[in-house]
Amino acid sequence: MERIQKLISRAGAASRREAERMILAGRVTLNGVAVTELGVQADAADEIAIDGVAININQAKRYFLLNKPKGYLSTVKDDRGRKTVVDLLPEVTEYIYPIGRLDYDTEGLLLLTNDGDLMNGLLHPRYEINKIYLAKVYGKVQPDQLKVLRSGVNLEDGLTAPAAVRLMDYNEQADWSKVKITIHEGRNRQVRRMFAAVGHEVMALKRIGFAGLTLTGVPRGNYRELTVDEVAKLKEIAGKPGKQYE
Ligand code: URA
Numbered sequence: 001m002e003r004i005q006k007l008i009s010r011a012g013a014a015s016r017r018e019a020e021r022m023i024l025a026g027r028v029t030l031n032g033v034a035v036t037e038l039g040v041q042a043d044a045a046d047e048i049a050i051d052g053v054a055i056n057i058n059q060a061k062r063y064f065l066l067n068k069p070k071g072y073l074s075t076v077k078d079d080r081g082r083k084t085v086v087d088l089l090p091e092v093t094e095y096i097y098p099i100g101r102l103d104y105d106t107e108g109l110l111l112l113t114n115d116g117d118l119m120n121g122l123l124h125p126r127y128e129i130n131k132i133y134l135a136k137v138y139g140k141v142q143p144d145q146l147k148v149l150r151s152g153v154n155l156e157d158g159l160t161a162p163a164a165v166r167l168m169d170y171n172e173q174a175d176w177s178k179v180k181i182t183i184h185e186g187r188n189r190q191v192r193r194m195f196a197a198v199g200h201e202v203m204a205l206k207r208i209g210f211a212g213l214t215l216t217g218v219p220r221g222n223y224r225e226l227t228v229d230e231v232a233k234l235k236e237i238a239g240k241p242g243k244q245y246e
Helices: 005-011 016-022 116-123 143-151 189-198 228-237
Strands: 028-030 034-035 048-049 063-068 106-113 131-137 164-171 178-181 202-210 223-225
Touching: 005 028, 005 034, 005 048, 005 116, 016 028, 063 228, 106 116, 106 189, 116 228, 131 189, 143 164, 143 178, 143 189, 178 202, 189 202
Parallel strands: 106 202
Antiparallel strands: 028 034, 028 048, 063 106, 063 223, 131 178, 131 202, 164 178
């Protein structure tokens, strides 16, 4: 037996958070009876429906790697009708959602899946998943600033964890620096805020690596399905599938 919100997310019908909201809004039924509390449990033999439509708990899992361009929201739907990353995978019929977020103006590697267990595992801070970014910033980043970025930056939500940071390029004429930075936290606008805190506004930001995966062979705006081996490796990194991370 498992909580209904977990079964819904496993079925790929919504993320676990969205499922909780749906339950509280009275949109979910268990064997025809409305469920409005979050603690109710069920199993694969039960019929769970959202807005009267039964979900398929054993739906096949799909895993995609997207090279997100700027100008797309990392959500499934936007109330204001803006483009979302899901619009970039029009052939995919399953209800997939992004694993984590890239800002509207950030480009690069984003995974999408309907596997709620893997998503929750990869997002849990305990697993310290590496995220590698290339940041182009105004001005010349000085060695002492690189040191601060490496050892921890004091942001309003606390000190950042140690990061790997390397100055890749400095363009003297245009006065910008390119810096490769690897972090494993996933705070809101973290890289932009880290650079701002040491006095360098980010001009452009691209995620080039996530959990050992790269953008190789995937041009901007395109995507590919992960291989069986890649999925197996992600599951290994994210702990045992099916484990609770609450
Ligand atoms: N850090 C940011 O500032 N933005 C992102 O999109 C990702 C990491």
